[in-house]
Amino acid sequence: MDDLQQALSQIRLIKHQVARSTQFRGYGPRSVAFSGLLALGVAFAEDAWYPDAQHQLFASLIIWTSTAVVSLALSAIDTIRRSRRVHVEFASEMLHIAVEQFVPALVVGVLLTAVLVRILPNEGWLLPGLWEIIFSLGIFASCRFLPRPMFAVGVWYLAAGLCSIIVCGGQKSFLAWTMGLPFGVGQLLVATVLQVCVEKHTDGI
Amino acid sequence: MTSLAAHPRGLTFNELKTFCALTDGNLNRHLQVLADAKLVVITKLTSRSRRETRCRITTLGSKRYIDYLAVLEQILQDAAERRKVVALGKDPRVNSQG
Numbered sequence: 001m002d003d004l005q006q007a008l009s010q011i012r013l014i015k016h017q018v019a020r021s022t023q024f025r026g027y028g029p030r031s032v033a034f035s036g037l038l039a040l041g042v043a044f045a046e047d048a049w050y051p052d053a054q055h056q057l058f059a060s061l062i063i064w065t066s067t068a069v070v071s072l073a074l075s076a077i078d079t080i081r082r083s084r085r086v087h088v089e090f091a092s093e094m095l096h097i098a099v100e101q102f103v104p105a106l107v108v109g110v111l112l113t114a115v116l117v118r119i120l121p122n123e124g125w126l127l128p129g130l131w132e133i134i135f136s137l138g139i140f141a142s143c144r145f146l147p148r149p150m151f152a153v154g155v156w157y158l159a160a161g162l163c164s165i166i167v168c169g170g171q172k173s174f175l176a177w178t179m180g181l182p183f184g185v186g187q188l189l190v191a192t193v194l195q196v197c198v199e200k201h202t203d204g205i
Numbered sequence: 206m207t208s209l210a211a212h213p214r215g216l217t218f219n220e221l222k223t224f225c226a227l228t229d230g231n232l233n234r235h236l237q238v239l240a241d242a243k244l245v246v247i248t249k250l251t252s253r254s255r256r257e258t259r260c261r262i263t264t265l266g267s268k269r270y271i272d273y274l275a276v277l278e279q280i281l282q283d284a285a286e287r288r289k290v291v292a293l294g295k296d297p298r299v300n301s302q303g
Contacts (some may be wrong), residue, residue, distance in 0.1 A: 004285040011278045018210045018271070089275040 019093035024145045026083035026094060027075070029194040035071035036187030042067045043180020053176070057117065057124035060174040071187075072106075101145060105138025125168040128178040132161030135186070147197035153189045157182065206262070206270050209245060215261030236260055244269060 046053055046063060053059040079098070083091040109131055116123060116130075136157035143151050160182030168178055208216060208224040216224070222232050239245040244266035250257045262270070 002288075004281055004288065008278065008281050008285065011274055011281065014207050014211075015274060015278075018207075018267075018274075021211050021213055022267070023213075089271050 015090065016093055019090050019097060022087075022090065022094065023147065023198070024083075024094055024098050024142075025086045025198050026079045026091075026098060027146075027190075027194055027198075028078040028082050029191040029198075031075045031078035032187050032194060033191035035075060036184045036191060038067060038071055039180050039187060040184035043176040043184065046176040046180075051176075054173050057121060057174055060124070060176075061113070061117065061127075064179050097145060098142070101142040102138045105134050105141065108137075109134045125172050125174050126165060127174065128168060128182070129161045129163075129165035131179075132157050132164055132182050132186075134161075135183075136161060139190075147193055149193045149197060150190070153186060153193060156189060157186050160186065206239070206244070206266070209260060209262040210267060210270050213262060213267070215248075215259045218258035218260065221260060239266070 042063060046060075050059075050063075053063060080095065083095050083098075087094045112130060112134070113127060116127065136154045139150060139154035139157060143154060164178040164182060168175055208221060218229075218232070218236075221236075222229065225232060225235075227235070236245060236247060240247050243263060246261050246263055248259045248261070250259060
C-alpha cells in the first residue's frame with residue numbers, strides 16, 4: 001500500500017471512530033410517531049371490524065407483518081434522507097452503525113417467528129410478547145448511540161413484552177391490543193424522545 | 206482534535222497529554238488556540254482536593270473537524286487519482302496506443 005492509500009485508510013479509520021462516538025440523529029420523530037399511530041389504528045380496526053383474526057394466527061401474522069413492513073419502510077426512507085441531511089459527510093458511517101446495532105434484533109424476530117409458526121403453531125400467542133422483548137433488545141443495543149432517555153423506552157418494551165405474555169397466556173390467543181398498545185405507545189415515546197433530545201439540537205454534524 | 210472528536214463527553218488534560226504525546230506547555234498552548242476559536246471548551250473542576258482540567262469538543266468544533274477531514278480526504282483521493290493517471294501515462298502500452 002503506497003503512502004496516499006495509507007493516509008486515506010487512516011482518514012477512513014478516524015471517520016469511523018468519530019462516527020462511533022457521535023449521537024445518531026438520523027431517526028425522524030415524524031415517521032416514528034406515524035408508525036406508533038399506525039399500530040394503534042390497526043389494533044383498533046382489527047378489534048372493531050375483524051375480531052376473529054385474534055383467534056387465527058395466520059390472519060394476525062399477515063395483518064401485523066404488513067403493518068411492520070409499512071412502518072419499517074417509511075422509517076428506513078426517512079432515516080436515510082435525514083442522515084444524509086444531518087450527518088452529511090458521515091451519513092454512510094452513521095447509517096452503517098445504526099443498521100449494525102438494530103438489524104440483528106429484526107433478523108432474530110423474523111427467524112424466531114418462522115421457527116415458532118412452523119414448529120409450534122399453537123403457541124403463536126407468544127409472538128407479540130417475544131417481538132416486544134426482541135425490540136427492547138434492539139433499543140438497548142442502540143442506546144449508546146441515541147439520547148439517554150431512550151433506555152426508558154427499552155424498559156417500556158421489555159415490560160410490555162413480559163406483560164403481553166402474561167395476558168395472552170391466559171387467553172391463548174393473539175390479541176390485537178397486545179401488539180397495538182405496546183408498539184403504539186412505545187413508538188410515540190421514541191418519537192417524543194427524538195423530538196425533545198435530538199430535533200431541537202440538530203444543527204448539522 | 207481526533208481524540209476529542211472520538212470522545213464527545215470530553216477528556217482530562219492528562220488523558221489528552223498521553224494521546225497526543227505533548228508536553229504540558231505545548232498542549233496547553235494548542236488547547237488555548239482551539240478554545241479561542243470556540244472549537245473546544247475547557248473546564249476546570251476541583252474534586253476531592255484535586256484540580257482537574259477537562260476539554261470537550263464543541264458542536265462547531267465537531268463540524269469544522271468533519272469538514273476538515275472531508276477536504277483532506279478529497280485532496281488525497283485527487284492525488285491518488287492523479288498518480289494513477291501519471292503511472293498509466295508512463296505505461297509503454299498506453300504510449301504505443303497514443
